[in-house]
Amino acid sequence: MSILDSGAWVSMMTLIGEITFFLIVGMVLAAVALAIIATASITHGKFYLPRILIPGMVLLEGLVKAICKLLGLDDKDLITFFITLRNTMNTKAFAGTPVEQRAVFLPQCLRSAECPAHLTPEGLKCRHCGRCTVGENVAWLEGIGYRVFIVPGSTFIKRMVKKYRPKAIIGVGCLMEVKDGIDMSDRIGITAIGVVNFKDGCVETVADWAGVRDAALLGIEHPSGAVDFHGPAE
Numbered sequence: 001m002s003i004l005d006s007g008a009w010v011s012m013m014t015l016i017g018e019i020t021f022f023l024i025v026g027m028v029l030a031a032v033a034l035a036i037i038a039t040a041s042i043t044h045g046k047f048y049l050p051r052i053l054i055p056g057m058v059l060l061e062g063l064v065k066a067i068c069k070l071l072g073l074d075d076k077d078l079i080t081f082f083i084t085l086r087n088t089m090n091t092k093a094f095a096g097t098p099v100e101q102r103a104v105f106l107p108q109c110l111r112s113a114e115c116p117a118h119l120t121p122e123g124l125k126c127r128h129c130g131r132c133t134v135g136e137n138v139a140w141l142e143g144i145g146y147r148v149f150i151v152p153g154s155t156f157i158k159r160m161v162k163k164y165r166p167k168a169i170i171g172v173g174c175l176m177e178v179k180d181g182i183d184m185s186d187r188i189g190i191t192a193i194g195v196v197n198f199k200d201g202c203v204e205t206v207a208d209w210a211g212v213r214d215a216a217l218l219g220i221e222h223p224s225g226a227v228d229f230h231g232p233a234e
Protein backbone atom coordinates (compact mmCIF):
# COMPACT_ATOMS: atom_id res chain seq x y z
CA MET A 1 0.00 0.00 0.00
CA SER A 2 1.47 3.36 -1.00
CA ILE A 3 1.60 6.31 1.37
CA LEU A 4 -1.06 8.04 -0.76
CA ASP A 5 -3.56 5.35 0.18
CA SER A 6 -2.78 5.41 3.89
CA GLY A 7 -5.40 6.65 6.36
CA ALA A 8 -3.03 9.25 7.82
CA TRP A 9 -2.43 10.79 4.39
CA VAL A 10 -6.18 10.93 3.60
CA SER A 11 -6.90 12.50 7.00
CA MET A 12 -4.17 15.08 6.52
CA MET A 13 -5.44 16.00 3.04
CA THR A 14 -9.01 16.26 4.34
CA LEU A 15 -7.85 18.52 7.15
CA ILE A 16 -5.88 20.74 4.74
CA GLY A 17 -8.92 20.89 2.44
CA GLU A 18 -11.20 21.91 5.32
CA ILE A 19 -8.79 24.56 6.59
CA THR A 20 -8.41 25.98 3.06
CA PHE A 21 -12.19 26.04 2.60
CA PHE A 22 -12.80 27.86 5.88
CA LEU A 23 -9.95 30.29 5.16
CA ILE A 24 -11.44 31.15 1.76
CA VAL A 25 -14.94 31.55 3.21
CA GLY A 26 -13.49 33.70 6.03
CA MET A 27 -11.60 35.90 3.56
CA VAL A 28 -14.65 36.36 1.35
CA LEU A 29 -16.86 37.23 4.35
CA ALA A 30 -14.23 39.66 5.67
CA ALA A 31 -13.92 41.23 2.21
CA VAL A 32 -17.71 41.61 1.95
CA ALA A 33 -17.77 43.30 5.37
CA LEU A 34 -14.90 45.60 4.37
CA ALA A 35 -16.59 46.41 1.06
CA ILE A 36 -19.77 47.36 2.92
CA ILE A 37 -17.79 49.61 5.29
CA ALA A 38 -15.95 51.14 2.30
CA THR A 39 -19.21 51.71 0.42
CA ALA A 40 -20.83 53.33 3.46
CA SER A 41 -17.72 55.51 3.94
CA ILE A 42 -17.76 56.65 0.32
CA THR A 43 -21.52 57.25 0.31
CA HIS A 44 -21.43 59.34 3.50
CA GLY A 45 -18.09 61.00 2.85
CA LYS A 46 -16.40 59.84 6.06
CA PHE A 47 -14.25 56.97 7.24
CA TYR A 48 -16.16 54.38 9.22
CA LEU A 49 -14.24 51.96 11.43
CA PRO A 50 -10.78 52.97 10.18
CA ARG A 51 -9.11 50.61 12.66
CA ILE A 52 -10.74 47.68 10.91
CA LEU A 53 -10.75 49.13 7.40
CA ILE A 54 -7.07 50.03 7.17
CA PRO A 55 -5.49 46.71 8.23
CA GLY A 56 -8.25 44.82 6.41
CA MET A 57 -7.45 46.65 3.21
CA VAL A 58 -3.77 45.80 3.53
CA LEU A 59 -4.68 42.11 3.46
CA LEU A 60 -7.66 42.03 1.13
CA GLU A 61 -7.53 45.08 -1.11
CA GLY A 62 -8.02 43.29 -4.45
CA LEU A 63 -10.98 41.29 -3.22
CA VAL A 64 -12.63 44.29 -1.55
CA LYS A 65 -12.27 46.33 -4.74
CA ALA A 66 -13.92 43.59 -6.78
CA ILE A 67 -16.83 43.36 -4.33
CA CYS A 68 -17.22 47.18 -4.24
CA LYS A 69 -17.53 47.10 -8.03
CA LEU A 70 -20.15 44.38 -7.76
CA LEU A 71 -22.01 46.61 -5.30
CA GLY A 72 -22.20 49.18 -8.09
CA LEU A 73 -19.67 51.71 -6.81
CA ASP A 74 -18.45 54.22 -9.36
CA ASP A 75 -14.83 53.59 -10.40
CA LYS A 76 -13.82 57.20 -9.79
CA ASP A 77 -15.31 57.25 -6.28
CA LEU A 78 -13.64 53.96 -5.50
CA ILE A 79 -10.22 55.12 -6.70
CA THR A 80 -10.56 58.41 -4.81
CA PHE A 81 -11.49 56.50 -1.68
CA PHE A 82 -8.53 54.15 -1.98
CA ILE A 83 -6.14 57.05 -2.51
CA THR A 84 -7.51 58.76 0.61
CA LEU A 85 -7.25 55.50 2.52
CA ARG A 86 -3.67 54.90 1.38
CA ASN A 87 -2.76 58.47 2.29
CA THR A 88 -4.24 57.93 5.75
CA MET A 89 -2.35 54.66 6.12
CA ASN A 90 0.92 56.26 5.02
CA THR A 91 0.66 59.50 6.99
CA LYS A 92 2.52 58.26 10.08
CA ALA A 93 5.42 56.72 8.14
CA PHE A 94 5.62 59.77 5.88
CA ALA A 95 5.68 62.15 8.85
CA GLY A 96 8.48 60.07 10.40
CA THR A 97 10.70 60.36 7.31
CA PRO A 98 13.29 63.17 7.41
CA VAL A 99 12.63 65.78 4.75
CA GLU A 100 16.03 65.14 3.16
CA GLN A 101 14.77 61.66 2.32
CA ARG A 102 11.59 62.89 0.69
CA ALA A 103 10.85 63.94 -2.86
CA VAL A 104 7.96 65.55 -4.71
CA PHE A 105 6.97 64.55 -8.23
CA LEU A 106 4.95 67.06 -10.21
CA PRO A 107 3.55 66.35 -13.67
CA GLN A 108 4.79 68.62 -16.44
CA CYS A 109 1.20 69.32 -17.56
CA LEU A 110 0.89 71.75 -14.61
CA ARG A 111 3.13 74.29 -16.31
CA SER A 112 2.00 77.10 -18.56
CA ALA A 113 1.60 76.35 -22.25
CA GLU A 114 4.21 79.12 -22.72
CA CYS A 115 6.68 77.52 -20.31
CA PRO A 116 10.29 78.33 -21.23
CA ALA A 117 11.79 75.47 -19.16
CA HIS A 118 13.80 72.81 -20.92
CA LEU A 119 13.66 69.10 -20.41
CA THR A 120 16.78 67.72 -18.74
CA PRO A 121 17.68 64.15 -17.76
CA GLU A 122 16.11 64.97 -14.37
CA GLY A 123 12.89 66.42 -15.72
CA LEU A 124 11.99 70.02 -16.41
CA LYS A 125 14.05 72.66 -14.67
CA CYS A 126 11.59 75.39 -13.73
CA ARG A 127 12.91 78.87 -14.52
CA HIS A 128 10.50 80.56 -12.11
CA CYS A 129 9.26 82.79 -14.87
CA GLY A 130 5.96 83.51 -13.14
CA ARG A 131 3.78 82.25 -15.96
CA CYS A 132 2.27 79.54 -13.75
CA THR A 133 1.98 78.52 -10.10
CA VAL A 134 4.56 75.75 -10.41
CA GLY A 135 7.50 78.11 -9.90
CA GLU A 136 6.45 79.57 -6.55
CA ASN A 137 5.40 76.18 -5.20
CA VAL A 138 8.61 74.49 -6.31
CA ALA A 139 10.55 77.30 -4.58
CA TRP A 140 8.50 76.82 -1.42
CA LEU A 141 8.99 73.04 -1.42
CA GLU A 142 12.71 73.31 -2.09
CA GLY A 143 12.90 75.99 0.58
CA ILE A 144 11.76 73.52 3.23
CA GLY A 145 14.19 70.88 2.01
CA TYR A 146 12.38 68.83 -0.61
CA ARG A 147 13.88 67.48 -3.78
CA VAL A 148 11.34 68.40 -6.45
CA PHE A 149 11.00 66.89 -9.91
CA ILE A 150 8.77 68.07 -12.73
CA VAL A 151 8.42 64.98 -14.84
CA PRO A 152 6.88 63.99 -18.14
CA GLY A 153 6.01 60.44 -17.09
CA SER A 154 6.49 57.44 -14.85
CA THR A 155 9.76 56.42 -16.53
CA PHE A 156 11.35 59.60 -15.15
CA ILE A 157 9.93 58.91 -11.72
CA LYS A 158 11.41 55.41 -11.68
CA ARG A 159 14.77 56.75 -12.86
CA MET A 160 14.88 59.48 -10.21
CA VAL A 161 13.77 57.06 -7.49
CA LYS A 162 16.55 54.71 -8.51
CA LYS A 163 19.09 57.52 -8.53
CA TYR A 164 18.14 59.40 -5.34
CA ARG A 165 16.44 56.60 -3.39
CA PRO A 166 13.89 58.73 -1.50
CA LYS A 167 12.15 56.96 1.38
CA ALA A 168 8.94 58.95 1.00
CA ILE A 169 7.37 60.79 -1.90
CA ILE A 170 4.49 63.10 -2.67
CA GLY A 171 2.99 62.31 -6.04
CA VAL A 172 0.84 64.90 -7.77
CA GLY A 173 -1.29 64.20 -10.81
CA CYS A 174 -4.63 63.10 -12.17
CA LEU A 175 -6.58 60.38 -10.42
CA MET A 176 -5.14 57.41 -12.32
CA GLU A 177 -1.57 58.76 -12.25
CA VAL A 178 -1.76 59.16 -8.49
CA LYS A 179 -3.27 55.71 -8.01
CA ASP A 180 -0.63 54.07 -10.22
CA GLY A 181 2.09 56.05 -8.44
CA ILE A 182 0.91 54.89 -5.03
CA ASP A 183 0.72 51.27 -6.25
CA MET A 184 4.22 51.53 -7.73
CA SER A 185 5.56 53.03 -4.48
CA ASP A 186 4.00 50.21 -2.50
CA ARG A 187 5.69 47.65 -4.70
CA ILE A 188 9.12 49.20 -4.24
CA GLY A 189 8.71 49.97 -0.54
CA ILE A 190 8.41 53.77 -0.66
CA THR A 191 5.91 55.65 1.48
CA ALA A 192 3.72 57.70 -0.84
CA ILE A 193 1.17 60.42 -0.34
CA GLY A 194 -0.91 61.20 -3.42
CA VAL A 195 -2.46 64.58 -4.20
CA VAL A 196 -5.01 64.58 -7.00
CA ASN A 197 -5.23 67.55 -9.34
CA PHE A 198 -8.26 69.80 -9.27
CA LYS A 199 -8.28 69.90 -13.05
CA ASP A 200 -6.73 67.25 -15.24
CA GLY A 201 -6.01 67.02 -18.93
CA CYS A 202 -2.87 67.32 -20.99
CA VAL A 203 -2.02 71.03 -20.67
CA GLU A 204 -2.28 73.64 -17.94
CA THR A 205 -3.75 71.29 -15.39
CA VAL A 206 -4.42 72.61 -11.89
CA ALA A 207 -2.83 71.10 -8.81
CA ASP A 208 -4.30 71.05 -5.33
CA TRP A 209 -1.40 73.12 -4.02
CA ALA A 210 -2.94 73.43 -0.55
CA GLY A 211 -3.05 69.63 -0.42
CA VAL A 212 0.55 69.43 -1.62
CA ARG A 213 1.69 71.87 1.07
CA ASP A 214 -0.32 70.13 3.78
CA ALA A 215 1.32 66.83 2.81
CA ALA A 216 4.76 68.45 2.56
CA LEU A 217 4.50 69.77 6.10
CA LEU A 218 3.64 66.41 7.64
CA GLY A 219 6.03 65.74 10.47
CA ILE A 220 8.07 68.89 10.06
CA GLU A 221 7.95 72.21 11.81
CA HIS A 222 6.06 74.96 10.06
CA PRO A 223 8.96 76.65 8.27
CA SER A 224 9.68 80.21 9.27
CA GLY A 225 9.03 82.51 6.39
CA ALA A 226 6.49 80.20 4.78
CA VAL A 227 3.82 82.83 4.72
CA ASP A 228 0.90 81.28 2.99
CA PHE A 229 0.21 77.77 4.18
CA HIS A 230 -2.62 77.26 1.74
CA GLY A 231 -0.74 78.98 -0.99
CA PRO A 232 -1.98 79.71 -4.40
CA ALA A 233 -4.28 76.71 -4.74
CA GLU A 234 -7.13 77.35 -7.08
Ligand code: SF4
Pocket residue numbers: 111112114115116117125126127128129130131132133134135136
Ligand atom coordinates in the same frame (compact mmCIF):
# COMPACT_ATOMS: atom_id res chain seq x y z
S1 SF4 B 1 7.04 79.01 -13.58
FE1 SF4 B 1 8.38 77.30 -14.17
S2 SF4 B 1 7.01 75.71 -14.84
FE2 SF4 B 1 5.78 77.58 -14.80
S3 SF4 B 1 5.93 78.34 -16.89
FE3 SF4 B 1 7.61 79.32 -15.75
S4 SF4 B 1 9.40 77.98 -16.03
FE4 SF4 B 1 7.56 76.83 -16.67
